Amino acid sequence: MATPNIDTVRSISERLSNWGRWGDGDQRGTLNFTEPEHVARAAALIKAGKTISMALPYDDAGPQTGSGRFNPIHLMIRDGADAVAGTAVRDFYGGVDRHFAGTDDIIIMPLQCGTQWDSLGHIVFEKRIYNGYSADWVTSKGALKNSVSQGAGAMAGRGVLLDVAAAKGLEWLEPGYAISGDDLDEAAAFGGVTVGQGDHVFVRTGAITQVRARGAWADYAGGDAAGLGLASADWLADNRIAAVATDTWGFEVRPNETPDVYQPMHIVVIVHMGLWVGEIFDLDPLARDCAADGTYEFFFCGPPLPFTRAVGSPLNPMAIK
Numbered sequence: 001m002a003t004p005n006i007d008t009v010r011s012i013s014e015r016l017s018n019w020g021r022w023g024d025g026d027q028r029g030t031l032n033f034t035e036p037e038h039v040a041r042a043a044a045l046i047k048a049g050k051t052i053s054m055a056l057p058y059d060d061a062g063p064q065t066g067s068g069r070f071n072p073i074h075l076m077i078r079d080g081a082d083a084v085a086g087t088a089v090r091d092f093y094g095g096v097d098r099h100f101a102g103t104d105d106i107i108i109m110p111l112q113c114g115t116q117w118d119s120l121g122h123i124v125f126e127k128r129i130y131n132g133y134s135a136d137w138v139t140s141k142g143a144l145k146n147s148v149s150q151g152a153g154a155m156a157g158r159g160v161l162l163d164v165a166a167a168k169g170l171e172w173l174e175p176g177y178a179i180s181g182d183d184l185d186e187a188a189a190f191g192g193v194t195v196g197q198g199d200h201v202f203v204r205t206g207a208i209t210q211v212r213a214r215g216a217w218a219d220y221a222g223g224d225a226a227g228l229g230l231a232s233a234d235w236l237a238d239n240r241i242a243a244v245a246t247d248t249w250g251f252e253v254r255p256n257e258t259p260d261v262y263q264p265m266h267i268v269v270i271v272h273m274g275l276w277v278g279e280i281f282d283l284d285p286l287a288r289d290c291a292a293d294g295t296y297e298f299f300f301c302g303p304p305l306p307f308t309r310a311v312g313s314p315l316n317p318m319a320i321k
Contacts, residue, residue, distance in 0.1 A: 004230055004257050009264045012230060013125070013272040016237045019132045021274075026131055027146050029120050029274020031154040034198035034242045042158035042299045046320050052289055054202070054245075054281045054302070054317040055115040063211075063249060063280060064113050067221035072109035079103055111148075112312035117155075117243075117304045118270060118277045121146030122311045125267045130274045142309025151276060152306035157242065158199045159300030159319055162187035163287050164226075165206035171213070172206025178229025178253040179203065185235070191296030197240040200300045203228065204283040207248045212284075220249055227253040233268050236275060244269075245278025245317070278302075278317070286319050295321060 022032045056062060062071035083101035112118070120130035121143035127135050130146050137145035164183050165173050167190035173179075184203070188195055195201060205226040211217055225248045228236075236244060244251075252265035261267070269275040290296045302317030 017272040027150045038198035039157045050321040052319040069110040069113045077104040119148035119311045123270045125271045148304045148313040149306045155303035156301045163204045172210040173226035175224035177226035180231035181235030203246045225254045243276035245281045247283045
């Protein structure tokens with residue numbers, strides 16, 4: 001089989017493109033697949049009231065160890081010592097003691113340094129972003145088209161865990177393994193689920209399990225990894241899902257399958273399909289729960305924060321059973 005290249009990426013992108021599918025002005029992409037009835041049906045999946053977070057902690061021990069992004073920097077504006085010393089009273093209440101003091105803090109962080117959604121304005125291919133908008137709609141002031149805030153009123157509905165590693169009897173997939181549509185079908189059969197329109201699909205490779213086993217992030221950020229391969233693109237399109245998220249840094253298989261194209265699946269799914277992509281999701285607690293109760297579907301809620309004109313966003317994604 002010939003090695004995939006730029007022509008392969010262009011061909012798949014053209015064939016699976018959703019440009020214009022929901023109108024020339026669309027900025028929501030595959031979120032359009034989730035309709036109110038899908039959300040209502042998903043709510044019926046809540047039986048026991050169990051809540052499971054899929055977010056990593058946002059702190060200085062996070063996964064960014066050499067990718068060009070950095071982990072969150074947390075600073076206190078007012079702390080307990082200020083309250084004890086009375087400086088909070090002086091600074092906030094004109095020196096008048098009103099029997100009240102508080103603490104405040106700030107976070108400095110790239111919006112995609114931890115568990116996060118990519119917006120449809122995040123990736124540029126041949127000077128275009130999703131739906132054919134010129135890339136210069138993403139200006140120095142941010143994304144005037146396809147910003148992450150387009151998803152703020154969505155990202156709720158049926159969630160499905162596809163535990164590809166467990167379906168193969170593995171703790172984790174080896175770096176460089178390209179997940180295909182057949183692998184995703186195998187994981188769905190393993191979990192006893194059928195993926196449908198408007199679903200939010202979570203693909204577990206076991207990458208964070210491997211990090212925990214070795215006790216270090218090592219090259220998790222930017223290194224070789226299992227992930228979605230080009231042979232999964234038709235599966236993602238045919239199932240008309242709303243979003244897909246993985247437990248890896250970069251969503252797709254690394255090294256990439258295309259020596260001449262960096263991150264080809266980002267081009268196919270974000271730029272052309274308008275599919276929302278999540279990365280660095282901690283799927284291990286969810287996988288343990290699904291294995292214990294045998295239920296791999298759940299109500300999902302995890303919208304991005306409504307940052308104006310941003311191209312990515314942190315979140316605390318929740319699976320509710």
